Amino acid sequence: MNEDNLWWLKEDGYEARLHKHYEGLFTQGNGYMHVRGSFEEGCSDAPQDEEYLRFPDNVTLEKPRHPKSKQGTFIPGIVAQHPLLKEEIVNLPYMLGLEFRSGDEALDMDRCRISGYSRRLDLRDGRLHRSFLWETKEGMQLKCTYSRYLSMADTHLCIQQVQLEVLAGEGRLEVKAALRADVRTNGMNHFARVVPSAEPGDCISLETLTEEGNRIFMLSALEASEAVNWQAGHTPVMAALRGECRLNTGDRLTVSKLTAVTTDRDMEEGTVRDRALAQLSRARKLGREQLYNRHADCWKRKWQAADIRIKGDDAAQLSVRASIYHLIRSNREEDDRVAICAKGYAGEAYFGRYFWDTEINLLPFFLHTHPQAARNLLLFRYNTLDGARRNAQKYGYRGARYAWESSISGEEQCANWQYADHEIHITADIVYALYHYVRATGDDEFLERYAVDILVETARYWCDRVDWNREGEGELLSVMGPDEYLPFTRNNAFTNRMVKFSLEQTVACLDSLEDGKRDSYAAAAARLDIRPGERERFRHTAEKLRLPYDSRSDIVPQSDDFDSYAEVDFASVWTDRSRPFGHFISQERNYRSKALKQADVLELMMLFPQEFTRAQLKASYAYYEPITTHDSSLSAAVHGIVASWLGQKEAAGAFLQRVMDIDLSAEKKGAAEGIHIANCGGLWQLIVYGFAGLKSAMWSESIELEPRLPEGWEKLSFTLAWRGERYQITVNPDTYEVQKLNGGNLVAGTTV
Amino acid sequence: MNEDNLWWLKEDGYEARLHKHYEGLFTQGNGYMHVRGSFEEGCSDAPQDEEYLRFPDNVTLEKPRHPKSKQGTFIPGIVAQHPLLKEEIVNLPYMLGLEFRSGDEALDMDRCRISGYSRRLDLRDGRLHRSFLWETKEGMQLKCTYSRYLSMADTHLCIQQVQLEVLAGEGRLEVKAALRADVRTNGMNHFARVVPSAEPGDCISLETLTEEGNRIFMLSALEASEAVNWQAGHTPVMAALRGECRLNTGDRLTVSKLTAVTTDRDMEEGTVRDRALAQLSRARKLGREQLYNRHADCWKRKWQAADIRIKGDDAAQLSVRASIYHLIRSNREEDDRVAICAKGYAGEAYFGRYFWDTEINLLPFFLHTHPQAARNLLLFRYNTLDGARRNAQKYGYRGARYAWESSISGEEQCANWQYADHEIHITADIVYALYHYVRATGDDEFLERYAVDILVETARYWCDRVDWNREGEGELLSVMGPDEYLPFTRNNAFTNRMVKFSLEQTVACLDSLEDGKRDSYAAAAARLDIRPGERERFRHTAEKLRLPYDSRSDIVPQSDDFDSYAEVDFASVWTDRSRPFGHFISQERNYRSKALKQADVLELMMLFPQEFTRAQLKASYAYYEPITTHDSSLSAAVHGIVASWLGQKEAAGAFLQRVMDIDLSAEKKGAAEGIHIANCGGLWQLIVYGFAGLKSAMWSESIELEPRLPEGWEKLSFTLAWRGERYQITVNPDTYEVQKLNGGNLVAGTTV
Structure with a gap:
């Protein structure tokens, strides 16, 4: 095959009905x-x-105007x-x-x-x-x-x-x-x-x-x-x-x-x-x-810093390059007053706003290809902390609450209150991302200079947002987790775990500053007006915040009340699987049914892999996947990663195809309203975390791989920025190699 | 006191800031x-x-335009x-x-x-x-x-x-x-x-x-x-x-x-x-x-048919006449293409739409003063059955689903989906009202000619709307009961009881038609295309529909999940009780808190008084009243009735004052946006069901009274249409009298 074909997105022959798709796909920037x-x-x-x-309106179901062309x-x-x-x-x-x-x-x-x-x-x-x-x-x-x-x-x-x-x-x-x-x-x-x-x-x-x-x-x-x-x-x-x-x-x-x-x-x-x-x-x-x-x-x-090379699967090769192209293009280098909007600045949909996509779906790509860009994306959150403070205040809470759909000043722009009010995990996702950045880059100074403000202010918000039950447990009631088809759940596992993490890290950060960097601590305490006893309040809330699961149950419940929702007979409802499930059910019925829009528990397991047993991963995947509609473009990549971790190559391959189709399928007019930029980051993660099996920098000091290449892939290679150095990763079906760039071999192992 | 003063609503001296209130209060029609x-x-x-x-927007909290005057x-x-x-x-x-x-x-x-x-x-x-x-x-x-x-x-x-x-x-x-x-x-x-x-x-x-x-x-x-x-x-x-x-x-x-x-x-x-x-x-x-x-x-x-005379309380006398005036004025005699809208056609608020107010709050007044008007109000629902069918269809259900806010054609007009989608009790309230009409008037023909269509079509909707749990019970998930501050509850007691009633009556009606009026039954079966087994489905659903309470618990839970909501420290949140609670809490927090907008369990007990023990009534009143904000104008009258039933004269008197103030208080500009017509009906009910202690025609064949006059009331008298006759009721502090008009005394008893 001509090498150009692995670099060219092509449209051969003009078809009016596909034009809007190509307008999105061919976005330049x-x-x-x-x-x-x-x-x-x-x-x-x-x-x-x-x-x-x-x-x-409901973005999944809305029929966009301008069927033929929107510049x-x-x-x-x-x-x-x-x-x-x-x-x-x-x-x-x-x-x-x-x-x-x-x-x-x-x-x-x-x-x-x-x-x-x-x-x-x-x-x-x-x-x-x-x-x-x-x-x-x-x-x-x-x-x-x-x-x-x-x-x-x-x-x-x-x-x-x-x-x-x-x-x-x-x-x-x-x-x-x-x-x-x-x-x-x-x-x-x-x-x-x-x-x-x-x-x-x-x-x-x-x-x-x-x-x-x-x-x-x-x-x-x-x-x-x-x-x-x-x-x-x-x-x-x-x-x-x-x-x-x-x-x-x-x-x-x-x-x-x-x-x-x-x-x-x-x-x-x-x-x-x-x-x-x-x-x-x-x-x-x-x-x-x-x-x-x-x-x-x-x-x-x-x-040079970002390319992923795949031998043996030209479609995947071209697709990952298309994703990386849009990720690179969407990122405004060295301008921390903006981040990357949900449609990658390739359409009017989602109004150019910033979602959790930035922290959870896009950040890993930038962390490991262009750490300075990752830093700028997080500085955008630091720069909009005042907007987050105003959000908290508007709801009657202290501290800072990040917007589900952030304006350029950080204020909430989501016009549908069920998301704006209830999808609160974003605030903890940002803290997770701050740590991810610090751990992947070793930029500890970032923590004391910027992150601590976000930590303390969001911890204040969480302490006000938590309710206490008779058993003395903190609860998060009326929460929409990543699964946006259940907006009012009790103790969503994902959200509560993220919040607990966020509070734990706040306490740990303050503890360690006070121990090791007293000037920094004093400055933060003065700047943030930290009151006596506040840290204890954070610690207590972190400790007592309820998790709706433990090691005894293999299927991790999505929330405390998940079991009380209605079963759906998918076969009778979802009569045409080529269209989103949401088209076949009223919102009213959807909101009381066990039909997930996207990964929720599996997203949690992907972010905290070390906290779940393989039995839990396997049982939860087996339980949730069949009741997940993947109506969100954020879902397929997560499922692909988990399937890959479980060694379910066929399923992982099917999810890879799904991820690739989201923007590239002309038949589905995938890119008509813009690029699903989170899915672009998702594809990068599917390949790096899923197929190459890289252990997240959140949970590993050094580069650890557990590769499982899809059928037919002869070779996968890419470079990786890791704690200030760059490495060349090469994965073959039976061996892999981690090579420090401008240096010699560090590690060489065998694929599992 | 001049007798005119008991008939005149007065404004002495012009104050611009009160003008809009008087515009509403002085509505003519x-x-x-x-x-x-x-x-x-x-x-x-x-x-x-x-x-x-x-x-x-939220009608309770919205700041209306036109502060000075709206014609x-x-x-x-x-x-x-x-x-x-x-x-x-x-x-x-x-x-x-x-x-x-x-x-x-x-x-x-x-x-x-x-x-x-x-x-x-x-x-x-x-x-x-x-x-x-x-x-x-x-x-x-x-x-x-x-x-x-x-x-x-x-x-x-x-x-x-x-x-x-x-x-x-x-x-x-x-x-x-x-x-x-x-x-x-x-x-x-x-x-x-x-x-x-x-x-x-x-x-x-x-x-x-x-x-x-x-x-x-x-x-x-x-x-x-x-x-x-x-x-x-x-x-x-x-x-x-x-x-x-x-x-x-x-x-x-x-x-x-x-x-x-x-x-x-x-x-x-x-x-x-x-x-x-x-x-x-x-x-x-x-x-x-x-x-x-x-x-x-x-x-x-x-x-002559509608006046209530109160001796010993001129304020209450004038107030009840103001209410009756607006009830009479609002009603379009002999035009069953419209009903009475929520603001009594006295303002633009609520957009002239029809709510459950008609059936639950207004109907009793008309039943007992002008039965033909009551009949026309119900015929409006019959005439809009096709709109209700379209509502059901829109949600993917069979049968008919009445709109939370009905257009003149019966279709849903509520722009806020949490009400439109979840406040489903309206559909059963209409069936309750049909029976109330038939029982109060004896117009049995109405049942077989009109009501049966509504019964069968709404029963079909309920059977589709019910989910089944593992115990084989039918459940109604994600429901907003009368208390609109909890939109997503599980098995709301009020709703489930009303739906059970509705299904039971559907089955009873079909049974009795088939037994006694075979032609009528055959016509209905053909008209409604009643399939074999459908009645069994209604019967089964009626039997198995879960009620979240039984006789063992004195406090009837508002819903199965009520206990899982958060407690509210009212003292710290609601710092100015002269303004609605809703002003002091975000919707987000409100929706997960035990802070009721209005009567919910008490409304249930008022509609089904014979099904609850006095201990349940007392305990439920004692539990819910302190956590009820009465932000809805439908709340005070119900609480007044229950307080009166419980012999809590002081509380009943306070609720009477509250009911009177809702439209009449110039300081609160109560009538500025229109007349709270449901509260006008509520005042009538408070006096007739509460103080005179009339047992509802739903549950009594004959006129039964258990009067408890408020302090200072020397005499209460009114006429009552009851099963085709008219009666003069006179209640003195210690005696009461029921006199058939154009006839002799029927019953004379002693007040309890």
Whole structure:
């Protein structure tokens, strides 16, 4: 097989019904900005400025609008208020506009005579290529080739090029390059003012002021290989240059568009306009080739640290690379004011908000490929601690309570109260992640400098949130665990264990600071106004918090009241397994039934593997898997890992397929509304924790592997950052090897 | 005390902050239409056409808009769709407009020099009177006297009169009479088209077409005692006549406005316009005096059947008359396409929808004062059975499920799913009410003709809704009982008992029809497609449905899981008892705490008194009352009844005061958003079931009393319709008397 095929996401032949899926899948980005894989010329019958009121709804079941195409341009941190849905990331003006016209025929993938259509997203460098043959009504045969990328090195820049080669015929061709603000976010217009302008030297600009007061400046320079005589053609919501030229057989017209994007939220000094001008001028000085080389070098370094190589399973190879590509792209390096939103900045769904996905699903990838990025993701939580304090206060509690759906300031944005009020484990998940980071990196200073504030403030919240029963046990009542199909359970095993861990670590952290770093302790005590007896309260609550399971029962109950829920006859209810279970049952019935949305007890066992016996793991998997609907994209990877640990290769392989399909399956239009970025992290975990059997850094000082490769996998290799060093891991069906990079072999063992 | 004071609701002196309360309290109506007690001239700084998007929210806690004044004109059945709140009764154009102006000074209660302001709502005939002295800037002293009523005999007519007497000074006075469509319902404009017109003979009309296609025609005839030279002064949303005249000291100007209102939903034939013209012409022929006499006669007959007389407690006397007034007014006689909405058509709150209030809180009053009205209320449920079928289907169940908040077609309108999905007892409450009606009236034919359809269809729903536990018991999981502060309980005692009753009666009804009325049975079986074995399924479910209590426990648990909820330290949470408890606790905490919104177990005991021992009643009252917040207006009356049954006179008296305050307390602005019509029915029940100790017709063939009059009550008397006869009940502190009307004494006993 051609090596390229292991790096290319491909679309061969255009199908309108799949277009929105590819728009999501082909999302390009560089951390600073992201743009969906839409066509430069847009799409017929798919207006982007339709205004409507979107209502809070069940995301699994909601039928999204815009069936054919939704463009998307996102800059993390640029958000606005929706009257019903609360804070949402703003879909910014569309910067990619490049339209062609032959006579009265506008180039359009649906309406023109197009053949040989093909698109490739090259995962190595994030460039998107399109090519096709256009036979115009006027009789020209035009070979059209597009490419574009957002520079990973110069993150304010978008570089586009189109080449039209006349294979036969001749005629005039019109070109229009545009920056368009006729864009709505979930049906809302968030633009308070739009100013399109012509700029010197075949340039156009579009300055946009959002309702929230953010300023976005887009500046495009146009170049053409033929004289096209650019003329401004603005509208109130669009900056545009139009031009035309005459082409004969054999001619080639190349149009380049170089766009600089700046906002008032950038960390650089200066006006948005000045900075965009400077970016553009610098880029032009560098020239196309150098610009590309800088960009490609960045991607190369990222792939060196992050690539996973699989021999013997090309589908898995390509799929894991697609996941890693989106993980790398979604992460804003060195900006700790944002994290990675649930759809990986590849769609309007989930409104650009931050969930527990970051800590539990994404963090391990970054911990072991790019620890600095992991640190920044956690600093986002530190930076939004005040928002978490306001959340706690709003509910009448002391301390800090992280939002189920976090705004960029940390405040709760979830419009459905059953999640916002009851899915409280997020607050403990963040503490788990802080420890995971510290243990995987050895960055102990992070604990005393940042984490301790989160620990103490969240411990205060938990102490207020706990109720006490007659036996003197602390309880967490009315809780939604990871399984979102049971919103009001009593003592959810996952949640209570995570909270207990969180409180235990708070006490341990304060104990150890007081013992070993008295200055640090004194500073924290003063900063956080730690009162006498508070630590004892944390300790008591940690000790007495009830766990609804013990070593005597093999099946760990999901919650104290789990047994009281109704059994579901899946065969009679879920009559079409190709669609989510949620489509076949009312929420009312769902909420009282033993039908899980996703892994809950198994998620717990994955995070605390050392606390459960193999019998418990096996019995719980056997019990829960058949009653789990996997309606959440977070479920399959966890199940795959557990199946792999249990040596159930067939099941693990089936879950691997499921994980791969979540975004990649065109038939299921998996990526239409954005990338399931948590599942991307899940695939990485399935391979590293599941198949390579890496023992989590939470529970192991050194790299320990217990590999179980899927059938057919001849070799699996990847690099791993671990406590300040990098290692090369190579797993063969019968042996494995851990090699320190820039050093010799450390460990070599045999697969189990 | 002047006898009038026992019939007049009074407002002495105008206070802007109380105005909205009096608007609600002084609502006038005749079943066909209702109008809030707003001023003819409107109110400064209180625009009625403000547009905004009202969101679904917690009604107890929501801060209503329009702090100063909200006019309201409602015709039951004229509804429209709100994009977020679903179906709402439309606030129709304001027909009362009569404005006066002296020079550039518009008459306004806030801005003019007003003295001696007084309003009286005469409960005997529903007329509203206003009088005050207006000293104009130009130096006139005008004694102003207003009166108005909606005719109870000619229900399409509104009759208004204003008299201005010049006590001193002289000058010109301008009059404007208007029909205004600048009205919004909860911020929404539901009017698709408004056509204001001048009509022959000093008349104006306003035809309004709603979004839903309903047509409302208002036609007003103006008359003045002085020549005022009426001139049309329409705007696109207002029909108006303006005129002016010169007045000297001693002059009296009388302006009369007679308005006919028709809609396309009326049961009469003909266009709305023709019918309004006919109404008006007939009214003018009858003349003012005859019009009034016809109206007053109607009210007189209603009071003869419904009045309760209390000697020794004038406050209670006036209060119960206010309640009865609103009950009579709210009821649309002989129109079984509507029922009585939760705010008694006296405000926009609750959107004009129908709740369980109708069956449980209002029905007893109508059963025993106006049985035909009770029958019509139940026929509304029969007529909306198809809506209930659609509700069941929507959830995936067979049969019929009544809506928690019913539209006029029976479909669920509640925008908050925790109520809509989980407060299922309404479906059984309706069956309880059907039986209550049949037992109180002896109208057995109603059962086989109408009720059987509801019985069978709701039984089918219950059989699908029940889950089965390992012990073979039927369970109702995830249920909100009457106590709306616990939405997800297991086997709520009230709900399960009501459902068991409902299923038992379904089986009994089918058994008895098959035994005694084979034709009726065959017709029902065919109509309802009753399958073999279905009745056995009903019987089995009725038998096996679990009740979470038995005779061994004195405290009846509210639900199987009630004990697992958290205790609340009320003293530390509820720091200001003058405001609802709900203001002091988050919904999240509330939903897991033992803090009841309202009577739940006690409601059960009130409806099934014969099934509980006195020890259970006493212990349950002692346990639940202290943890009940009474945040619902349905709670106090039930508690008062139980306290009275237990001989706890002081507590019963305190609940009586609470019940009275709910609408009447100006300080609490009780009636601002409308009348708590269920509490009006509750007051009637507190007096009849509580103080007179009437044994419910559900459980007694004949009238049985066990009176316990409150301290100070010297005499209580009322009439009672009972199984086709009417009785006069007289209760003295030590004796009581039951006298058949148009007949001799039947029973005379001694109070216990």
